[in-house]
Amino acid sequence: MSARPGVPATPGQAAVLDAAFFARPAPEVAEALCGVLLARADEGLLARIVEAEAYTEDDPACHAHRRRTRANAPLFAAPGTAYVYRSYGVHWLFNVATGAEGRGEGVLVRAAQPLAGLERMRARRGARPDRELLRGPGRLAQAFGLDGSWSGVTLSDSPLDLLDDGLRPAVTAGPRVGIADAADWPWRFSVTDCPWVSRYVRSARAPARAR
DNA sequence: CTACCGATGCGCT
DNA sequence: GCGCATCGGTAGC
Numbered sequence: 001m002s003a004r005p006g007v008p009a010t011p012g013q014a015a016v017l018d019a020a021f022f023a024r025p026a027p028e029v030a031e032a033l034c035g036v037l038l039a040r041a042d043e044g045l046l047a048r049i050v051e052a053e054a055y056t057e058d059d060p061a062c063h064a065h066r067r068r069t070r071a072n073a074p075l076f077a078a079p080g081t082a083y084v085y086r087s088y089g090v091h092w093l094f095n096v097a098t099g100a101e102g103r104g105e106g107v108l109v110r111a112a113q114p115l116a117g118l119e120r121m122r123a124r125r126g127a128r129p130d131r132e133l134l135r136g137p138g139r140l141a142q143a144f145g146l147d148g149s150w151s152g153v154t155l156s157d158s159p160l161d162l163l164d165d166g167l168r169p170a171v172t173a174g175p176r177v178g179i180a181d182a183a184d185w186p187w188r189f190s191v192t193d194c195p196w197v198s199r200y201v202r203s204a205r206a207p208a209r210a211r
Numbered sequence: 212c213t214a215c216c217g218a219t220g221c222g223c224t
Numbered sequence: 225g226c227g228c229a230t231c232g233g234t235a236g237c
Contacts, residue, residue: 053229061229063222071222089219091230108229128232138230179229205227 014163016156021164022079026054026098026105031189035167038112040144042159045117047134047144048167049109051190051197053176055095057104060181064104074152075104082160084141084151091138092147096155096162110137110177110188113196136198169194180205 014037022029030052038047055062055075063085064075074083075097083095083106095106112134114121121133121143134140141147146160155161170192175184177198183206190197202209 055229063229066223069222085229086220088228088230089221093229095229110229136230177229180227201230203229 014165017080017162017164018156019078019080021162022096022098023100024098026056026107027187027189029096029098030054030107030187031171031173033107033109033162034171034189034191035169037115037163037165038109038144039161039163040117040159041161043117043120043145045120045144046115047112047140048115049112049162050169050194051109051111051188053108053110053189054098054187055106055108056099059105059185059187061176061179061183061185062105064106068104072104075106076102077152078154080155082146082150082153082155082158084146084148086148087138092141093137094141094144094146094150108137109140111135111190111196111198112140113194114143131195135196174200175202177201178203180207183207184209 033049033052036049038049057064063072068076074081077097078101079098081097083097084092087093095108097106099105114133125133125143133143171189172192173186174188176188178201180203
């Protein structure tokens with residue numbers, strides 16, 4: 001059976017991504033995360049990331065843009081630290097800190113293709129099409145059981161890991177989803193023509209697109 | 212498929 | 225109070 005474009009279903013030999021991978025600028029890391037495996041070892045969950053967005057402290061849409069607070073502190077922590085926050089009072093969104101320690105930046109993991117542990121994901125997500133298990137950052141965090149208790153966790157010391165199995169899919173860059181400030185910065189990266197990618201929704205508060 | 216809209220916690224102005 | 229890095233239900237094409 002044939003795989004979807006650019007995204008084989010079966011992972012090969014995989015190496016855990018180290019701090020050096022995340023120590024680069026967020027846009028570089030966001031692009032490089034497309035095709036990377038997300039694994040939760042304690043629950044047997046595995047998925048391939050197909051979409052990620054970059055946020056930096058020079059970026060008005062970034063939570064670290066104004067100042068460092070208790071809540072956004074993980075963005076300033078060592079590269080490879082998880083930052084999980086609540087959006088709209090309902091959903092949790094999973095990020096990974098990037099850049100040098102002390103720099104307030106990170107990458108939002110927005111969507112992935114489920115590969116293993118689908119029963120557990122379905123149990124958390126409810127009776128919905130498998131296509132929607134990990135399509136969108138709120139859904140992905142819910143399926144993986146990630147909440148505020150994961151914020152500040154160093155991934156290398158946790159059951160949650162990012163792994164490289166050598167896949168290098170074609171990646172497309174475009175504007176980020178749902179933000180009003182810096183709405184047109186092309187910092188959303190996704191696997192080209194991949195059905196697991198979330199749909200683009202422009203913020204209702206974003207200014208009209210330049211043309 | 213698209214469009215609309217309410218839910219709901221919390222950090223910030 | 226205001227404003228979200230979202231989602232799911234409903235209505236309509």
